[in-house]
Each structure stands twice: as C-alpha cells, then as structure tokens.
Amino acid sequence: MSAVKTLGSARKVRASHSLAPRRPFAVIVLVVFGLLFALPLIAMVEFSLRTTTGHGLEHWTGLFDPANEFRYRPLFGGLVESLTLALIAIAIVILVLLPTTLLVRLRFPKLVRVLEFITVIPIAIPAIALVVGLAPVFGASIRILGSGTLVLGLIYGVLVLPFAARALDASIRAVDVPTLVEAARSLGASWPRIFLRILLPVLRRGIVAAAFISIAVVLGEYTIASLLNRQNLQVAIVGISRSDPYVAVIFSLLALAFVTALLAVIGRIATPKRKVFDV
Amino acid sequence: MTPSGSARTRRLPRNSGGAGGLGSAQRLIPGLGLVPFALYVLIFLLIPTVLALTTGFFNRSGAFTWDNVAALVDPTVLSTFGNSLWISLLTAALGALIGAVICYALLSFSPTSRLRASVEAISSVLAQFGGVMLAFAFIATIGVQGLLTVLLKDVFGFALYPGEIWLYQMPGLILPYLYFQIPLMVLTFMPALSGLKPAWTEANATLGGTSWTFWRRVGIPVLAPAFAGGFLLLFANSFSAYATAAALISQGSQIVPLQIRTALISETVLGRENLAGALALGMIVIMIVLMLGYSALQARTARWQK
Numbered sequence: 001m002s003a004v005k006t007l008g009s010a011r012k013v014r015a016s017h018s019l020a021p022r023r024p025f026a027v028i029v030l031v032v033f034g035l036l037f038a039l040p041l042i043a044m045v046e047f048s049l050r051t052t053t054g055h056g057l058e059h060w061t062g063l064f065d066p067a068n069e070f071r072y073r074p075l076f077g078g079l080v081e082s083l084t085l086a087l088i089a090i091a092i093v094i095l096v097l098l099p100t101t102l103l104v105r106l107r108f109p110k111l112v113r114v115l116e117f118i119t120v121i122p123i124a125i126p127a128i129a130l131v132v133g134l135a136p137v138f139g140a141s142i143r144i145l146g147s148g149t150l151v152l153g154l155i156y157g158v159l160v161l162p163f164a165a166r167a168l169d170a171s172i173r174a175v176d177v178p179t180l181v182e183a184a185r186s187l188g189a190s191w192p193r194i195f196l197r198i199l200l201p202v203l204r205r206g207i208v209a210a211a212f213i214s215i216a217v218v219l220g221e222y223t224i225a226s227l228l229n230r231q232n233l234q235v236a237i238v239g240i241s242r243s244d245p246y247v248a249v250i251f252s253l254l255a256l257a258f259v260t261a262l263l264a265v266i267g268r269i270a271t272p273k274r275k276v277f278d279v
Numbered sequence: 280m281t282p283s284g285s286a287r288t289r290r291l292p293r294n295s296g297g298a299g300g301l302g303s304a305q306r307l308i309p310g311l312g313l314v315p316f317a318l319y320v321l322i323f324l325l326i327p328t329v330l331a332l333t334t335g336f337f338n339r340s341g342a343f344t345w346d347n348v349a350a351l352v353d354p355t356v357l358s359t360f361g362n363s364l365w366i367s368l369l370t371a372a373l374g375a376l377i378g379a380v381i382c383y384a385l386l387s388f389s390p391t392s393r394l395r396a397s398v399e400a401i402s403s404v405l406a407q408f409g410g411v412m413l414a415f416a417f418i419a420t421i422g423v424q425g426l427l428t429v430l431l432k433d434v435f436g437f438a439l440y441p442g443e444i445w446l447y448q449m450p451g452l453i454l455p456y457l458y459f460q461i462p463l464m465v466l467t468f469m470p471a472l473s474g475l476k477p478a479w480t481e482a483n484a485t486l487g488g489t490s491w492t493f494w495r496r497v498g499i500p501v502l503a504p505a506f507a508g509g510f511l512l513l514f515a516n517s518f519s520a521y522a523t524a525a526a527l528i529s530q531g532s533q534i535v536p537l538q539i540r541t542a543l544i545s546e547t548v549l550g551r552e553n554l555a556g557a558l559a560l561g562m563i564v565i566m567i568v569l570m571l572g573y574s575a576l577q578a579r580t581a582r583w584q585k
Contacts, residue, residue: 019386019475019498026387030398033381033461037405040416040458043426047419092319100316107309118320124570125328126519128536129559132543133330137322158323222411222522227543234411238526241415249419252412260404267400 041256048250059246071244075251078236081149085232086218088153090211093164096157098207101168102199106178119165122158127223138228152230159224160217164210167266171206205269212262219255332563334556347557356538356554360561362449363518363534370456371513377457378464378513379506382472385465390473399469402462409459414526417455421446449533452524456517463516464509471505471580501583508576515569519562535562 020026049055062068097119104111122130134155141151180202184194200207222234231239233255241248335347350356381398388394408416420427423444431437445451475498483493521536532538535558542555 019477019480019493021383021387023387026384029380029384030394033377037401037458037461039427040420043420044416046426047424096316096319100313103309103312108313111313118324121324121328124566125331125563126521126536126566128519128521128539129331129562129566130327131331132334132539132555132559133327133332134323135543136330137327141322154319154323157319161324216407220407220410220412222525226525227540234522237415238411241526245415245418249415252415256408256412259407263404263407264400267403 044249044253048246048253050246059250063247063250072240072247074231075233075236075240075247078231078233081231082219082221082233084149085153085156085221086215088150089156089160089214089218092154092157093160093168093210093214094207097161097164098168098203098210099195101165101172102177102195105172106181116165119161121161123162127159127221128227131224131227134224135228148230152225152228152232155224156214156218156221159221160210160214163213163217167209167213168203168206171203171209174206175202177202209266209269212266216259216262219259328563331556331559333560334553335558335560336556337553339553347553348560350554351557351561356558359532359535359538363536366449366452366456366534367514367518370453370460370517371510373453374457374460374464374513375468375506375510378461378509379468379472381461381465382469385469386472399466402465405462406459406466409520410522411526413455413458414523416458417446417451417527421454447527447529449528451527452534455523455527456520460513460517464513467509467512468505471502471583474583475501504576504579508573508580511569511573511576515566515573518569519566 046055048059049057051058063072101115104115138148138151138155141154142148145151177199180198181194184198189198219233221232222238225232226235226238233251237248237251237255240251336343336345338344338346351360385395385398417425419425421439422428423440428439431439440446479497479501480493483497488496519536521540524534524537525540528537532541539555539558539562542558
C-alpha cells in the first residue's frame with residue numbers, strides 16, 4: 001500500500017519537474033513527421049511500380065531483361081565503376097590512413113591534433129569548390145598513373161577521410177593500443193606481425209565501420225565525378241533519368257536501401273555487446 | 280613507461296646499426312612511416328585546396344589578375360550568393376526549429392527506449408541521404424506526375440502547380456533540403472537536450488520556479504549554444520550542397536554551386552576565364568567562417584555535457 005503511494009507521489013513529482021513534454025504532444029509530433037518523412041520513400045516505390053495500365057513490376061523486371069541490356073549498360077557500368085572506386089578508397093583507408101593514425105598515436109602524440117585537423121578539412125571545403133582545384137590535379141595524375149578510375153578513387157579516399165578517421169579513432173580509443181603494442185614488442189613480435197596479428201583483429205570493428213561508411217559516401221558521390229566527366233553510379237542515374245525516370249528511381253531506391261543496410265551494420269557494431277578485446 | 284623504454288632500447292641496435300645518432304634514427308625511421316599519408320594528403324587535398332583558393336587570381340595564361348575576384352561583386356554573382364545564403368538561412372532555420380521540436384518530443388521517451396534508438400538510426404541514414412537520389416525521391420513525390428501531386432489533384436482538386444513548376448527552380452530546393460537538414464539537427468541537438476540534468480529542474484522547483492522560469496532562466500540559456508551550433512552546421516550543409524540542386528535544376532545558375540558548374544563547363548562566364556576559382560574562394564571563405572563559429576559554439580556546448 002505504502003509502496004503504491006510512494007510510486008504515485010514520485011510520479012506526480014516527476015510530472016511537475018520533468019522536462020519532458022506531455023505524451024500525446026510527443027506522439028502527435030513524431031507521427032506527423034514520421035509520415036512526412038515516409039512520404040517520399042513511399043512515392044518512390046509507387047512511382048517505380050507504375051505501368052501504362054496501372055501498377056506492376058514491369059520496370060523492375062525490365063531491368064534484367066536481356067533485350068534492354070544495351071540501354072541499361074551505362075547504369076551497370078556506373079555501378080561497377082562506383083564499387084571499384086569504393087574499393088580504392090577503402091584501400092587508402094586501410095593501407096594509408098590506419099597505419100598513419102596508429103603511428104601518430106603511438107610515436108607522435110603531438111601530431112594527433114594535426115591529423116585530426118587534416119581529416120576534417122574535406123568537410124569544411126565543399127566538394128563543388130574543391131573540384132575547381134582538383135581538375136588540374138586530376139589531369140596531371142592521369143598522365144602519371146594512367147587510369148582515371150584509379151585517380152578518382154584516390155580523390156574519393158580524401159572525401160571519406162573525415163568519416164573513416166572518426167570510425168577508426170573511436171575503435172582505437174576503445175582499446176589500449178600502446179599497452180598492447182608494448183606487450184607484443186617485449187615478447188619480440190615484429191611490426192608487421194603486430195599490425196597483422198594484433199592491431200587488425202583488435203580494431204576490426206572500427207575498420208569495418210570505416211570501410212562501410214566509405215562505401216556509403218562513394219556510392220552517393222555525384223559532384224566530383226560529374227564535373228570531371230567520369231561515369232560513376234550517380235552520373236549514370238542522372239544520365240538515364242531523362243529517357244527512363246522509372247529506372248532512375250529504382251536505382252535510387254536500391255542505392256538507398258543498400259546504404260541504409262551498411263549504416264545499420266555500422267550502428268550495430270559501434271555498440272559492442274561483448275568487450276572489443278576478446279578476439 | 281619502463282616497458283616502452285626497454286622495448287625501444289632492445290630495438291635500437293637493429294634499427295640504427297651503430298652507436299652514433301641513436302636518438303635521431305629512433306625518430307627518423309617511424310617518421311618515414313608518415314611520408315605516404317603526408318604525400319597523399321598533399322597531392323589530393325592540400326594542393327587542390329590551394330588551387331581552388333588561388334586560381335581565381337590568375338587568368339588562363341597564368342598572369343596575376345584581380346579581374347575574377349572583382350567579379351564577386353558583380354550584381355549577377357552577388358545575387359547568386361544572395362540566393363545561396365537565403366536558401367541556406369531558410370532551410371537551416373526551419374530545419375533547426377523542426378529538428379529541435381522533434382528532439383523535445385523525444386524527451387518524452389526514455390533514452391534507452393527502442394523508439395529513440397530507431398529515430399536516431401533513421402536520422403543518421405536520412406542526414407546522409409543527399410545528392411541525386413534525393414532529387415528523384417522528390418520528383419516521384421511532388422513532380423508533375425508525383426504521388427502527392429496526383430493525390431492532391433484527384434482527391435482534393437488542389438493543383439500543386441497552378442502556374443510554373445517550382446520544383447525545378449529555386450523554391451523546389453527547400454523541401455528536399457529540409458529532408459536532410461531536419462535529421463541532421465536531430466542528430467546534433469539531441470545529445471545537448473538529453474544533457475539537461477533533472478537536478479536543475481528540481482533546483483528550479485525547490486526555489487519556487489515554474490516550468491516557464493526553468494526554460495527561460497536555465498533551459499534556453501544552456502541549450503542556446505547547441506542550438507546555434509546546430510543552425511550553423513545546417514547552414515554550412517545546405518550552402519555546400521550541390522548534387523540535389525544539379526539534378527533538379529538542369530539549367531541556369533541560381534545558387535553558387537550551380538554557378539561554379541556553369542563556369543567550369545563553359546569557357547567564359549560574364550566574360551571572365553577563371554570565374555570558378557573566384558566563386559570557390561568566396562564559398563570556402565564563407566564555409567571557414569561558419570565552421571569556426573560552429574567549433575566555438577561546440578566548445579561552449581561541451582561545457583554542460585560532463
């Protein structure tokens with residue numbers, strides 16, 4: 001009886017002191033905005049199902065119809081190109097950014113702030129402004145490296161820096177890297193062995209998160225590719241939208257679903273249920 | 280500390296191979312490990328940034344000129360900057376307000392609730408949902424044949440486009456931009472709002488304050504930097520957005536990013552050769568001011584989030 005009473009008065013106190021809005025207000029706000037935000041997504045699905053007579057899967061199945069192969073070739077080409085670009089960007093993250101971040105943490109702690117500053121620059125410089133300076137670098141690099149895809153991939157490596165660096169940084173902070181490295185060194189492990197057998201496994205969540213966010217960023221990139229005249233996925237989607245808006249919407253939907261899945265995985269691995277340590 | 284020392288001394292003979300210059304060799308060899316990243320960032324980030332900032336000062340034959348930068352005060356260019364600032368201001372203000380209201384509504388649910396976790400997850404996806412795909416989402420919704428356009432017409436007899444099709448012009452950017460601005464505000468503002476301590480409301484109540492006094496004297500002053508910081512972030516976000524506008528507005532240069540496109544594609548704009556450089560310079564200067572303001576406000580916000 002008294003317990004019930006205490007509970008009741010506690011609730012009353014909470015009600016008068018609480019910051020929270022009344023529940024009906026909260027529910028109405030969330031439902032209204034939830035519906036408004038769902039509308040464009042529903043509209044995309046509906047649009048992609050339209051046929052001349054009503055609704056159907058015509059446009060979805062038509063995508064894989066051999067008869068349309070020639071028409072949709074640029075689209076699938078753009079997809080392959082974007083996936084290749086994502087791989088190059090991921091390679092930069094794992095082979096260049098990750099060792100540098102670790103090296104800076106372990107041996108040059110004074111440079112941590114410098115590295116942080118460098119990795120945020122791509123957020124402060126809009127892609128549309130950066131592309132003005134990238135155009136000459138792009139031309140010169142292609143003459144040296146020979147492949148436009150490779151050079152654009154290297155440029156995308158820069159675009160993903162802010163996101164990838166944050167993901168790597170979070171996982172490096174979560175474990176005591178210096179102690180692990182010292183322990184390994186004192187047991188006589190070589191640096192490559194430490195990197196491959198200790199750091200990569202311990203930091204795998206951060207590395208996977210960095211890789212996934214890189215894929216998400218690269219698959220959505222349009223600005224730089226379009227102004228450097230490269231056919232990536234987004235450029236191809238815009239290209240086909242004039243003649244076949246349905247397929248443009250279908251590809252947008254698929255890309256969005258894929259990116260959502262990637263980000264969901266990142267969200268899941270970012271909150272580890274077990275300690276990161278038990279490899 | 281000692282283990283690290285011993286580990287290093289054990290390594291030294293192998294690395295430096297001699298007695299002299301141990302200290303410098305010890306720093307030099309790991310230092311070499313920084314070279315690939317330094318070179319990479321130099322070529323693909325720093326040089327392009329410097330080029331973007333400076334090409335406006337040169338003409339095509341490489342001679343110094345004020346001509347392009349002077350074009351920044353050309354009425355055409357000024358009005359484009361005006362348009363960009365206007366659309367950024369509008370979508371940032373609306374996005375910040377609506378985002379804050381959604382955050383406030385979320386306070387009604389426990390921080391550990393599934394609902395809050397999923398709203399945050401959805402926001403992080405939608406805040407990334409920019410670019411071309413967003414343009415198509417809105418063409419499918421409020422385009423001439425869009426779902427909402429057709430529904431409004433068939434069910435309510437309401438014409439979304441009585442005159443011009445504004446989706447493919449400047450006003451058409453507002454709704455798509457809000458679609459990524461509001462979730463971004465939810466992501467930025469929610470930590471600050473949930474950082475308001477229950478103890479403060481209790482203190483306010485003990486001192487005889489009403490809920491109104493709490494918001495006026497405590498809540499709003501504490502949240503103001505976070506709100507303003509979120510607003511600046513949103514402003515910068517829409518100021519630098521290009522792809523959505525490019526996909527919706529295929530012709531013309533109503534906002535600065537589109538004017539850069541025009542300047543890059545055509546040889547001369549307003550009779551000038553390197554106008555893109557001057558426009559990029561103008562954009563970057565504005566962005567840097569916004570980001571400095573944002574980081575200053577972030578520092579103030581962090582003060583209450585311990």
